Amino acid sequence: MLEIQHLESPQDWQKIIPNFNPQTDTWIVADLKAKLEVQQKLFKKYNFLPEEANLRASEMWLHIYKRLGLETQIITLNFAKVYLTEQLEQEEEHWLKVPGAHKTLLEYIKQLFPLIIYPHSEELMGAWWRENNGSLLRWGRWFYYAQKYVQKFLDQGWILPTWIPYILFNDHLHQINWDRKIIIDLGSQLTQTEALLFRQLSESTDVTVMTPKKISQGEFFNIDRNYSRLFDSKKIVTDKSSSYENVTFKRFTTSLGEVKDLSAQVREWIQQGFKPSEITVSAPDIEYYWPVLSAYFEIENIPVQKSKVVRAQSFLPIMAWLARLKIELGKISSEDIELDIFSDFHQIQDVSHLEFKKLYSLILDDNQIHRLKEVSHRYKFSMDSKTPINLDQFLLWAIRHLREFKNTQPLESLLRTLLQDNLQNIKLKPTSWLRCLEDAAAKTEISVCEEQFEGVFVENLRSARHLNTPCLYVFGLSESQVKSVKMMGLKASEVLSIENDLGFVLDLPESQELEFDADWLLQSQCTNIIASFSETNFAGEIDAASMIWLKPVKQKTEKYDIVDLPKLSYWDFLQKKLTTIHNSKKAQFIDRDLGKVTLPSQKLNKISALSVSRLEKYSQCPFVFMSESLFKLRDPQILDLDLDPMAFGQFMHKVFQYTISEPFKGDWTDPELMEVFEKSKQDVKLPLFDEKTWFRIQRMMLKIIKQFINFETDWRKTYPQTKTIGREVELKSCWDQNLKDFIELNDEKGIVFRGSIDRIDVDEENYAVVLDYKSSKNQLSNYNNWLENDQIQLSIYAYLVEKGFTGLGKPLKVFGMGYIAAKDCERNKGLWCEEADNKLFTINNRSRNSMTKQELSIYWEKVKNRVYELVEKISEGEFQPLPKDIKECGKCNWRKICRAPHLN
Structure with missing residues (x-):
C-alpha cells in the first residue's frame, strides 16, 4: 500500500519518529548527513538499530541488487573516468580525444541509461531520429558511443x-521485494526511476512517502x-502558498x-542566549565559502560542527611522489621536475634553483629533460607507459620511487582509497593507473581538526533540511549557485518528446534540486531565518538573485533592489582598533610604498668590487643596481626557442675570440667554423632549448661570421699594419x-674593477685601438x-x-676606441684621435667623432670625475628609484616591485 504523508515544514519528519519501529520499518534518506540526524533521534529512544532500519536510497538498491545474486563488480565514478579516457584515446574520432570528452560521455550515459539498456533501443531511436533530424546531428553520435561503452562495462x-x-x-x-515497511524521506533527490521502483515495492509492502508541501505542479x-510517478494520475494536493513571514531577506554587494x-x-x-548548536548556516555549496567563512569563525572564536580536512594530494x-611518477612515465613538465628536485632537501646542492x-x-619536448645531467640522471624511465599492467604491478613499481615518510597516515589513507574498488584483476596502462592514484589523492580526506559537537551546524542545502535549530542563515542564493544545467545536447523538449513517443522516462537537463531545497528550507519552523x-x-564576477530569493522579496516589498550593509564583525573591530593604533605609521608606510617619501640613505661600510657595466647600471637606475648588486636578486632569462640577447652575445664574443687571432x-672553411661553434658553445655553456635551436643558431652564426671575416679581411687590406694583440x-x-683615479690592482687600497676588453688592435708604432663587439649598430x-x-665603459x-x-x-698609446657592429659590419662609431688618422682607421670629418690626443686626456679627466661621483x-x-x-x-623587469612615484 502507498501512503502520502504531507510535510508542512522541513522539520515535520520528526513527527513520524514516535510511530517508527526499527525492527519492522526502514527509513530511506538521501545523504549521509540526513542518515546521521535520523539515527541520532532514534538512538534517544532505542539502544541499538538494525542495519536496515535506516538506509540511504543507494544503499537500499544495493541491498536488493545483492539479494538477487547478480554477479557484477561495482566500480567508482573515478575509475570509470580513467578507463573511458584510456579507451577514447584509441578511437578514430578526434572529438572523443579532447580533454573532458570522457566526462561528457558519462553525462550522456547517466541521462540516456534507461534507453541504452533497452534491448531494441537502436530501432526505436532510429525511427524517432527520422522525425527529429536536429537531435540526431547534435547528440546522435554521443548516443552511439554511450551505448557502445555501457555494453563494454557490462561485458x-x-x-x-x-x-x-x-x-x-x-x-x-517483478523480482524486487523488501520485507519491511518503507518510509521515503528523499525530498528533492527522488528520481523518476526510484519512484517507479518504490511504487512496485508498494504492491508487496507498505510504503509511506513524505511529501513536502512545496511539491505542486508548475x-x-x-x-x-x-x-507524480508514485501516484500515477493522482494529483498531489498541497497548499501552494508559501509563508516567508519570519524570513529576513538581505542583499549584499x-x-x-x-x-x-x-x-x-x-x-x-x-x-x-542561543547555543552554537542551535544555529545553522547553509549554502548551496558550502565548500565554496568555507575558506573565508572558517577564517571569520576562527577570529570570532565560534565553534562549528564541521571537521577541518585536507586532501592527501596537498x-x-x-x-x-606523484610528480616523480609522472616524470618516470614520460609526462614531463617543469612544475613536476621542480617539485621532485626541490622537495628533496638532500638534492638541493646538485643544482641551483x-x-x-x-x-x-x-x-615542449620530453628530450629537453637532458639539459642538465644532474637532473636527467635522476630518472630511469624504466616503465613502459603503453604496456597494460595490473594494479599490483603498478604499485610495486610506484613504491620504489617513494621517499621516506615521517607521517604515513596520508599515504595509508590514499592507498586504502585506491584499493577499495578491488581492481587487482584489471589491466590498464601505467599512465591510467597513475590517473587513478591522482584521483584517489584528490578524493582522500585527512582530518586535521575534529568537529565540535556543540558548535554551529555548517551544511549544504541538501543536508540541512533534517536539522532543527531556532536560528537559520541561508546564504549564497544567487542564480549561478542554485541553478545547474547539464552541458549536453539534449533539450527538455526532446526529453519530453522521447517520453511521449517512446515511453522512456529520462531526467530533464535542468536540475531544480537546489532551488527546491533552498525554498523548502526557508519554510522551516525557526525563530530567526535570514536569506541572502x-x-x-x-x-568579482557579477551575479543575479535567484528566483527563490527574488520572488518572496517582491511579494513582501517593492524595495527589492536595496543593498544591505554587512554588520560589523569582530574582525572589523580588530582592524579598526589596529588602524587607530597604527594609523600614523600606516600612512607613512603607504607614502613610502607610493614613492612619496624619500628613503633614507643606507651608507655602505665598504665596496669590495665593481664593474664598469654595474657602474653604468647605477647611473641608469639606482634601484636596479641595489636589487641586483646588493640584494643579489636575479630575474633570469627563461630558456626559450630564441636565445636571450645576453647568452647570444657571450657566444658571439667567444666565436670572435677564436676566429680573430x-x-x-x-x-675559414665551414667545417672549421662549425668546430669553433661547438667549442664556443661548450666554453660559455650555451643554454639551448633543443637541437633544432642549435642547428638554427649555427646557420645564423655561420652567415654572420663569414660576412664578418670578409669585412675584417678587407679592413686589413686597407690598414695592413693592423694587428690584434x-x-x-x-x-x-x-x-x-x-x-679620484684608477691605480694598479691592490685589494687593500681601492675598489677592484672587474671586466674584460673585447679586443685591442695595434700598429707597428704600438698605437692602440680599443674595440667593443656589438650585435648591431642600433x-x-x-x-x-x-x-x-x-656610457663610460669604452x-x-x-x-x-x-x-x-x-x-x-x-701600457699602450691609445689613439682610438669604438664599436664593431658584427651583423652590420661597421666600426665607425666611437672616438678617434687625429694623430693616428689613416693608420688604424680613417676619420670622417662629417661624423664629428675625432679629437686630438691632448683633448683625449682632458676627456678622460671628465670620465674619472663622473666615476668619482657615482662611487660616492x-x-x-x-x-x-630615480x-x-x-x-x-x-620595459624594466623590476617595475612591479619598484617604488618610483611615476609607477604607483
Whole structure:
C-alpha cells in the first residue's frame, strides 16, 4: 500500500519518529548527513538499530541488487573516468580525444541509461531520429558511443552505483521485494526511476512517502514530475502558498559582505542566549565559502560542527611522489621536475634553483629533460607507459620511487582509497593507473581538526533540511549557485518528446534540486531565518538573485533592489582598533610604498668590487643596481626557442675570440667554423632549448661570421699594419676614491674593477685601438653623447689600456676606441684621435667623432670625475628609484616591485 504523508515544514519528519519501529520499518534518506540526524533521534529512544532500519536510497538498491545474486563488480565514478579516457584515446574520432570528452560521455550515459539498456533501443531511436533530424546531428553520435561503452562495462561485469536502480527497473522489476515497511524521506533527490521502483515495492509492502508541501505542479516542475510517478494520475494536493513571514531577506554587494554579516549575526545570536548548536548556516555549496567563512569563525572564536580536512594530494611527500611518477612515465613538465628536485632537501646542492628556473621553465619536448645531467640522471624511465599492467604491478613499481615518510597516515589513507574498488584483476596502462592514484589523492580526506559537537551546524542545502535549530542563515542564493544545467545536447523538449513517443522516462537537463531545497528550507519552523545573496562573487564576477530569493522579496516589498550593509564583525573591530593604533605609521608606510617619501640613505661600510657595466647600471637606475648588486636578486632569462640577447652575445664574443687571432686567417672553411661553434658553445655553456635551436643558431652564426671575416679581411687590406694583440683582455685595476683615479690592482687600497676588453688592435708604432663587439649598430653613438648618457665603459677600458692596468701587462698609446657592429659590419662609431688618422682607421670629418690626443686626456679627466661621483653616491647608499630616463621603466623587469612615484 502507498501512503502520502504531507510535510508542512522541513522539520515535520520528526513527527513520524514516535510511530517508527526499527525492527519492522526502514527509513530511506538521501545523504549521509540526513542518515546521521535520523539515527541520532532514534538512538534517544532505542539502544541499538538494525542495519536496515535506516538506509540511504543507494544503499537500499544495493541491498536488493545483492539479494538477487547478480554477479557484477561495482566500480567508482573515478575509475570509470580513467578507463573511458584510456579507451577514447584509441578511437578514430578526434572529438572523443579532447580533454573532458570522457566526462561528457558519462553525462550522456547517466541521462540516456534507461534507453541504452533497452534491448531494441537502436530501432526505436532510429525511427524517432527520422522525425527529429536536429537531435540526431547534435547528440546522435554521443548516443552511439554511450551505448557502445555501457555494453563494454557490462561485458566485463562492471556497473556504476548510479546504474543499479535502472537495471533493477529494466531487468528485475517483478523480482524486487523488501520485507519491511518503507518510509521515503528523499525530498528533492527522488528520481523518476526510484519512484517507479518504490511504487512496485508498494504492491508487496507498505510504503509511506513524505511529501513536502512545496511539491505542486508548475513551481518545481522537475521535482513534481518525479513524485507524480508514485501516484500515477493522482494529483498531489498541497497548499501552494508559501509563508516567508519570519524570513529576513538581505542583499549584499559581494560574497565577502555575506560572510562578514553571517559571522556577525551568528555572534549576535550567541550573545542573545542561543547555543552554537542551535544555529545553522547553509549554502548551496558550502565548500565554496568555507575558506573565508572558517577564517571569520576562527577570529570570532565560534565553534562549528564541521571537521577541518585536507586532501592527501596537498601533502608535500605525496605531491613529490606523484610528480616523480609522472616524470618516470614520460609526462614531463617543469612544475613536476621542480617539485621532485626541490622537495628533496638532500638534492638541493646538485643544482641551483636559479639555474633550474632558467633552463626548465619552458619544456615542449620530453628530450629537453637532458639539459642538465644532474637532473636527467635522476630518472630511469624504466616503465613502459603503453604496456597494460595490473594494479599490483603498478604499485610495486610506484613504491620504489617513494621517499621516506615521517607521517604515513596520508599515504595509508590514499592507498586504502585506491584499493577499495578491488581492481587487482584489471589491466590498464601505467599512465591510467597513475590517473587513478591522482584521483584517489584528490578524493582522500585527512582530518586535521575534529568537529565540535556543540558548535554551529555548517551544511549544504541538501543536508540541512533534517536539522532543527531556532536560528537559520541561508546564504549564497544567487542564480549561478542554485541553478545547474547539464552541458549536453539534449533539450527538455526532446526529453519530453522521447517520453511521449517512446515511453522512456529520462531526467530533464535542468536540475531544480537546489532551488527546491533552498525554498523548502526557508519554510522551516525557526525563530530567526535570514536569506541572502551577493551581487558579485569572490572572483568579482557579477551575479543575479535567484528566483527563490527574488520572488518572496517582491511579494513582501517593492524595495527589492536595496543593498544591505554587512554588520560589523569582530574582525572589523580588530582592524579598526589596529588602524587607530597604527594609523600614523600606516600612512607613512603607504607614502613610502607610493614613492612619496624619500628613503633614507643606507651608507655602505665598504665596496669590495665593481664593474664598469654595474657602474653604468647605477647611473641608469639606482634601484636596479641595489636589487641586483646588493640584494643579489636575479630575474633570469627563461630558456626559450630564441636565445636571450645576453647568452647570444657571450657566444658571439667567444666565436670572435677564436676566429680573430694572429696571424689573421681569412679563409675559414665551414667545417672549421662549425668546430669553433661547438667549442664556443661548450666554453660559455650555451643554454639551448633543443637541437633544432642549435642547428638554427649555427646557420645564423655561420652567415654572420663569414660576412664578418670578409669585412675584417678587407679592413686589413686597407690598414695592413693592423694587428690584434688582445682578445678578452682582463682588467687589473682598482679605483682609489681619494685619488679620484684608477691605480694598479691592490685589494687593500681601492675598489677592484672587474671586466674584460673585447679586443685591442695595434700598429707597428704600438698605437692602440680599443674595440667593443656589438650585435648591431642600433643605439650606438659617437663619443659626443657618451658622458651625457653615462656610457663610460669604452672610455674607462681605453684609459686602463693607456695606463697598463690590464692583462697585457704593459701600457699602450691609445689613439682610438669604438664599436664593431658584427651583423652590420661597421666600426665607425666611437672616438678617434687625429694623430693616428689613416693608420688604424680613417676619420670622417662629417661624423664629428675625432679629437686630438691632448683633448683625449682632458676627456678622460671628465670620465674619472663622473666615476668619482657615482662611487660616492653608491658609498653613501643613495638607492632611491630615480631612473635616468623614465621611458625605460616600461620595459624594466623590476617595475612591479619598484617604488618610483611615476609607477604607483
